[in-house]
Amino acid sequence: MQINVDFTQPALVHPQQHQWVASPQAGVERIMLDRTGAERGRATSIVRYAPDSRFPHHQHPAGEEILVLSGVFSEGDHHYPQGWYLRNPAGSGHAPHSTEGAVIFVKLGHLPPAPNAPAGESLRINTHDTACWATEGEHAACELYRDADEHTRLLRLAPQRQLPLLATRQTEAFVIQGSLHSATDELPERGWLRLPPGSTAVWHAGAQGATVLLKSTAPHIATA
Secondary structure, X not given: OEEOOOOOOOXXXXXXXXXXXXXXXXXXXXXXXXXXXXXXXXXXXXXXXXXXXXXXXXXXXXXXXXXXXXXXXXXXXXXXXXXXXEEEOOOEEEOEEEXXXXXXXXXXXXXXXXXXXXXXXXXXXXXXXXXXXXXXXXXEEEEEEEOOOEEEEEEEEOOOOEOOOOOOOEEEEEEEEEEEEOOOOEEOOXXXXXXXXXXXXXXXXXXXXXXXXXXXXXXXXXXX
């Protein structure tokens, strides 16, 4: 399956384009934003767990990142309500499930092995913890992960403030609250965009501001 696989071109998915597709596991559905390859391939998705749905334990050879959008997402005996960020490194495994149901944003199969993040080491960040937030210029930021090749964070933008983009990196933005707009398009809550390195696009927060999951990635990682 190939969805938005040309990483040299911008990709936008508006909420009105969302289509829930059943996964191989009963009670779990996905909205596919981009996807390269088979069921265990590289993918960016919104995933919905029905109450009492689960996956059996499985490995992620190239890791995954998760942001819980609603409900409570669980791994074994650990439970993560709305606002939690999880990073499971390359080579890790888990048995995800949800008792009450959950919706999560997931990036799967895109993490290279990292010398400082061996298999088994993971990140769990409560983005509602005010200690995780800091003011950066004209916006507030919650740092989630950063190394030489990746930078993942939540940003809170005041109305009409510009989304900070790094021209040398691929950039992805997923709208958690509010909206973003460019000169020609608008992206409301749960809209997603991906811009290639060198993009000159300019995006601003809408009239009510925006909270955005923003990820920038070095080209050799972004298109690997």
